């Protein structure tokens with residue numbers, strides 16, 4: 001993994017920019033800093049202005065674990081080509097079967113996790129999140145959710161920072177979403193920036209699919225080719241992407 005803003009990183013990004021790539025970004029922890037209260041997450045004004053400038057010139061997409069409506073509101077006024085929600089499923093999949101699964105899963109989890117304090121279930125329409133930042137017995141929560149996910153035949157169980165996302169069996173992941181987006185925009189290359197476990201689905205596609213992955217935060221074992229040291233470097237990256 002090379003630092004995206006160092007000589008090797010900027011050279012690699014420069015080479016990618018020649019292909020006019022789709023520029024794809026995760027939201028929380030990538031465009032916006034992680035905050036204690038997820039509802040309060042927002043981009044810095046400088047980031048917002050840089051993304052807006054970029055989106056006017058190049059195809060930009062945001063792929064978030066939030067619902068599409070939720071993340072769309074946080075991008076108000078920025079002309080991105082597409083907002084993709086729920087880890088990749090929105091807007092492409094028929095939401096009805098996914099909603100049915102999610103509704104049943106919430107009822108099941110409410111019972112299954114009832115004895116564990118400090119757990120919050122978030123119905124995201126076509127997927128759900130178990131938040132356990134406030135839980136005392138965090139390890140027990142993780143085990144219980146893993147058991148429940150098996151009972152529910154969940155499609156993917158994605159762990160974030162004090163959150164576990166459960167996706168329906170037929171849900172798309174961020175990598176599948178990015179490939180669809182590239183197809184739709186008729187682009188052979190993409191740069192994908194993300195900070196979390198769900199973003200590895202896009203990173204892992206790698207160069208054979210024309211994707212240059214940039215992880216926010218260095219992590220051994222990540223499939224991203226490049227990294228930013230911290231979220232606050234996003235403005236420098238957006239500036240670099242805009243200069244290509």
Ligand SMILES: [Mg+2]
Pocket residue numbers: 026027028029030194195196
């Ligand atoms: Mg994130």
